[in-house]
Amino acid sequence: MSDLPFQCKNLKEQVESILQLLQQEPTLHFQDITPVRTSLSKAISPKFEIVFAGAFSAGKSMLINALLERELLYSAEGHATGKECKIEYAELDKERVVLTFLSEAEIREQAVYLCQQLGFKIVTNINQADVINLLGKGCEAIIQQEGGESKSERAKQAKALMLLLEGYIANRDRINTVNNATYSMEQFNFSNLKEAASYARRGSNSAVLKRIDYYCNHPLLQDGNVIIDTPGIDAPVEKDAQLTYAKIQHPDTSAVVCVLKPASAGDMTKEETELLELMRQNGGVRDRVFYIFNRIDETWYNTQLRQRLDDLINVQFGNSNKVYKTSGLLGFYGSQIKQTNQLDRFGLDSVFAESIKGLDGNEETPQFIYAFNNYCVNSGKLSTTKFRVSVNGFETPNQNYVRILGDWGNELIEKLIQDSGTEEFRGLQLLLWRINTKMPV
Ligand SMILES: Nc1nc2c(ncn2[C@@H]2O[C@H](COP(=O)(O)OP(=O)(O)OP(=O)(O)O)[C@@H](O)[C@H]2O)c(=O)[nH]1
Ligand SMILES: [Mg+2]
Structure with a gap:
């Protein structure tokens, strides 16, 4: 990481002494100093974590691939990303992936919760094949009753339980009783990062994974810059969506890139509106939140959609310079076919x-x-x-x-x-990197 400019040296001590003075002054006691502490810890942290958040299929994973100019993350129709994916820098010959599994205790806890929700008899032993079989059949019946796996909250929960149990059975010898076991890609015989991403895509494996860490060679990741991909805020498995909300509010998060879908739908969904509201209230990162209207290509063929998007941007963001319009799809593949x-x-x-x-x-x-x-x-x-x-x-x-x-x-x-607008978006990333390395912006 680059040296801090002279005036930033001893930043921690300087801020701490101001806070102490503040505490000594009785008339200022009501001041909430938490945002100051959060900002301080971000300013002196060697890592700069940029979290990508948004609705499912908005194109978060595709945009990150476009940024890194390689097909790293799994991107597909439907709900594709099931777990947090963290991408950090590595030297070219040290690229790798680390997979972290949930513990058996955590899986059991989730299974018990889902059984409760679904009104099943509570399972305390997830190692009994006949019990697991029976639960699987119960889940299938619910999904059929509800008319499909994403037709209702109940159907989604049944699907989540099915995937969890399938994932547990398939990965049982990799899962520890109480610890979170970690594995390198060699232990899985993956020959590259992409194979690991395919293994971790949403589904049964993803259900029993806690996180996935990529160490990847790209100049944008140097100097402690970290990119984090998250599941959609409207992911069918509630726990996945909660993970994203927790991540964007986490003190380690330095900047948030909200990837929004109205370019393809015309309107903001309830979850997207809530996301924007949450970002506006979050003093810690408020100034480092950026908005990307992705899938912009879909507005090129539909005047009405284009108009609605322009109106929406005007109303919500005025002439903010934090708004970008991109087509991750065209930008990413454009860079590949070059x-x-x-x-x-x-x-x-x-x-x-x-x-x-x-x-x-x-x-x-x-x-x-x-x-x-x-x-x-x-x-x-x-x-x-x-x-x-x-x-x-x-x-x-x-x-x-x-x-x-x-x-x-x-x-x-x-x-x-x-x-495709992805080059301008890359300009944003460069801006963020400068903020991180304390270079003049
Ligand atoms: N037309 C168009 N399609 C896109 C664009 N970006 C992504 N897609 C497609 O949209 C689908 C979803 O893309 P993802 O990158 O998986 O989206 P995501 O936001 O990561 O979705 P989740 O992981 O499910 O939350 C894929 O089929 C992409 O090919 C775009 O700019 N234009
Ligand atoms: Mg994704």
Whole structure:
């Protein structure tokens, strides 16, 4: 970490002596000094923790991937992130992942709570196969009764109990009775960070994991900068959502990036409004909260949606300079296909090799390729540019994509990245890093 400027040396002692003076003055006793203490501990901490929070599928994980220019975190439709993921710096040859499991006692405690909620007989021994089987059947019946796993609070709880028990059985020999066992990626035979992320994605494994720590080589993570990805604030497993709320209010949190979804929905959800309110009340980080309206590409095709978003931003944020609009999807894949060329069909045979594999030998179309073709012809972003692009009905989406990039190559990719807003967002990150390293902003 860089040296503190001269006036910040002995900051702790200086602030402490002012607080003591404050305490000695009877007329000032009513002052709450907690925010001062919180700010002090942040200012002198060697770590600068930036927490990404927001609704499920807002694109938190994708944005972090865009920032780090690699597919590190698991990002997918539905509820994808189930546990806190912390990303810290490592030298290139020391990249690694550490998985921390819940203890058997913690799992039992959760199982007992869920059984209570569901009106099941309380289970005190989660090692009895017949009891576990019976509970699993009970949960399935509830989910069916409710008409689907996310149809009601009760169905969500039944699903949570099922995943917890499945996760416990699958990972039983890795879980300690009272301690939180930790494992390196070698112990799991993962050959890279991404494989570890897939293992930890929401589901049964995630249900029994406490956290996952990535140590990753990227300049943005130097000087003690730490990025934290969290489950959606509206995650179906209440405990996951609570984790996010606890994290954004935790004294170690130095800045919060709220990733908001109204770009795709038009309005803020109840949870999103509550999140904003909570941030405004939080004296400790209030000045270091940033708002990202992600999935902005979806407003390019819908005038009404665009208008509603602009109105919302005007009303909620006025002309705040803390608001960004991004398309994590286009920004992330834009950065990935920059390294490709005609030989690997601009990433179809490398970046997208897994996602184009169809069942019957036919090639699938990756989500990004649809978004790219749409951007080219329907977004209006290229209408006043030199790029003359058409999408032909007689070609497949993948063929259109390869032909368009064959004609326009990197210049078009640069334009796409620029329109995705992720570069400006990177500017925000650089600003945060400067605050952290106490450089002039
Ligand atoms: N169109 C569009 N889709 C996006 C964008 N960013 C992410 N997505 C897609 O949205 C889905 C969810 O993205 P995630 O990154 O998993 O979202 P998240 O906020 O981490 O979601 P949870 O982990 O479930 O809380 C994925 O299918 C992404 O491909 C975007 O900017 N535009
Ligand atoms: Mg996520």
